[in-house]
Each structure stands twice: as C-alpha cells, then as structure tokens.
Amino acid sequence: MNATRRAVVLVSGGLDSTTALAVARRDGLECYALTVDYGQRHAAELAAAQRVAAALGAAEHRCLRLDLAQFGGSALTDQSIDVPTVRETGIPVTYVPARNTVLLSLALAWAEVLGAEAVYIGVNAVDYSGYPDCRPEFIEAFGRMARLATKAGVEGQPFEVRTPLIALSKADIIRLGAALGVDYGMTVSCYQPDEGGRACGVCDACHFRAEGFRQSGVADPTRYAVRG
C-alpha cells in the first residue's frame, strides 16, 4: 500500500473531464491523467488534454491510442456518418459503442498497477444526451465488476469509480470548476472544431456547452465559428 492516495482520471480535454480532474485534486489525490485517442475526428481535443493535465498538476499524463474506428458505428469515429447539426431524440449517432466501458477498463488497468483507490470519470446523467453508459446504474455495475476483476479487489483493497458530476447540470459543473480555479479556455468540447481551433457552435456538444455557460453566469471563453 502507498501512503500517497492515488487516482486515475480520464481526461479528454473537454469541460466535464477537466472539472473531474479538478475535483480529484481537491479531494487530495495524486492524479494520473489518462487520455484515450479512440479515433476521434480531430487532434484539438488531445492537445487540450495535455494542457489540462499539466495545468491542474497531474503527476503523469498518458495517451493511449486505440483504433475503435475499426468497428465503425459512430459519427465520431466513422467518416461515412455525418455529425448532425439538428438536435436528435433518443440515442444520437455520436454515440461511440461501449465507449465508457472501454475507457473505464483501460483506466482500471492502470489503476491496478498504481494501486489507485479510484477512477474519476466526468460522466453526467443530466445533460447526458441519451448515452446509456452515462447512467448511475451503469457506473455502479462497472464498479462491482471491477472489484471482482482485479488482484487488488481479490485481496480486499477498496476500489471505486467516482463520478463527481453525475447529478450536476452543465451550469453547475461550470460553477464548480470556476470555484476550483479551472480556466475553461484550455478545454475543447466541440465535435468538429475548425483548423484555427474555433468550436463549430452547432453540434450537440457546442449546444450544451454554450447553454451551460449562459445559465451558469460564468463568462464563456469559447471561440465559436457560428453562434448557436
């Protein structure tokens, strides 16, 4: 057992995961930031993840490449499916198959090696855009499975998946991060930023982000190509 309390934090470079990292730091944990490059359409998010990990004092940052585009099935990894600009109902085409299951599994692998007590993930059940793997019952089931999967679990070491944002609105998340000193200008939420790094202003992610800032009363540092 390490005297230092450790956590693996999934960091995408977006607003939510950045706030989750800030919370893990506030909780007094030595943080290991993990970014998974699963074949998203752009690299701006990955550069943002590096900036965020450094700015918020992560002990280490690793980026793991994983070609989920091989499986297809999502507008975020499959070039033949357009990112929608009209709000959808039900489960959107930007859903990446089993995404959070894959991300949490990789985080669990690193957590086991580090002897970390938790994985932090910035999922959110309020503005979750219809993704099944953002619901509390999924997170609970993953934690239960993880404690049965690992050497640490078998030896009785506690482990849990922490979702500090799960019950918060986007505005609440922004207020929480702002209170913890997060500079959201470093983060990228847009599914399809332009070459100058500007957010499109019309995708689902831009919509939730802009609306969140409006409701939070925190000034929005995002540069949008089009105002949604």
Added chain:
Amino acid sequence: MNATRRAVVLVSGGLDSTTALAVARRDGLECYALTVDYGQRHAAELAAAQRVAAALGAAEHRCLRLDLAQFGGSALTDQSIDVPTVRETGIPVTYVPARNTVLLSLALAWAEVLGAEAVYIGVNAVDYSGYPDCRPEFIEAFGRMARLATKAGVEGQPFEVRTPLIALSKADIIRLGAALGVDYGMTVSCYQPDEGGRACGVCDACHFRAEGFRQSGVADPTRYAVRG
C-alpha cells in the same frame, strides 16, 4: 435485428480461445474473431490467431493494437520482469492488469456494432492459474454491466458473455476441441516461444498445455524446445 445470429469471439491464437471459436461455430453462429495485441512479448501468437480464424471459418478477423505495456506491471508486457520458470503460488507475475475486462470491453464494442448476441471467451476457472478475471462471478458481473452499458441493452436486446470452457479441465478442453475437428498444431500457448516457433516447455502455459495433452489421451502436436 439480423436474421443471422452473430457472435464476437476473442481469439488469441492459443488452445483455449481456439476451442471457444470451434464451440461458437458449432452453436451455429456467424463468428467475428477479435485479437487484441496488447504488447505481448512475441508475434507467434498473433500469426496463430490469423491461421485459426481462417481455418475455423470466421466471417471476419480483426486485430486491434493496444499498448498496455505503457502501464507495466506484468511479465507478459513489461520487459523488466522475467517470465518465471518455477511454478508460483497465488497470483502470478504473468497476470496482465484487468486483462479480461479490457478484452471483453473491446469485444463488447464490436458486438454492439454488429448486433451480436454474445461474446465468447475461452476463460477457464479450473486451470486458471490464479487470475481473478477468470472466475464465474467476474464473468457474471461483466455481463450484467454490459447489458446496462449498451444501446442494444437499453433497447432490450439480449446479450451475454459465453464461457464454454469455464468448468472444463485442460484435458476436457482438448478432447472437446479434438471432437470438433480442431488441429491444435495451429495454436500457440507458450509465453516465450523461440524464433523457430518452438514452445519453451518450461513456462506456466507450456506446463498446463503439455499436462492437458497427457491427460486427454489426444496426441500432442506441440514442438517443445525443452520437455517439461
């Protein structure tokens, strides 16, 4: 829904996963073979996986590269830890952190895109060598989590993790595969085969394999460098 019943089968090129693929084919399923190259020490296993998928009539075979060696912690992916030649007690150093969780998560992602009804994995609780993620309670917990994680699960489509070998001895597995026409000469079990493709004869995997053939009464086609 597809009229064709589909399964994703995790195929490593070893004896167990080859038998699992033979069982999935016997069960009448169109099989999608998935090999994950997670930074093992040799490529012989990957070549074996390709031979096996083709020989047993998989509809497709994909190989996904994933650099788990970045996390360290196992003799199978970490060059600084020696593969042991003396039998250990407890959880061995060849244990890869959260390995089956990661493998099953990736299989789940593909299964969701394919509309597959199951993932087959050749885990075994009898000769499982002390790995926590080979136990039935882990598999059960993963299946429960997976049904909560996916679009298919949310929409009520059945999905399960099938482990046809979980209660079989190595000898039983070999007899089952032989009855289904598997040529085990195509498979590789050894953790450290030599450049000519011969098994070392002294590692854990060689030990279980050789002993299994001895007890099964099936002729062992394996070429060993050293007879264990």
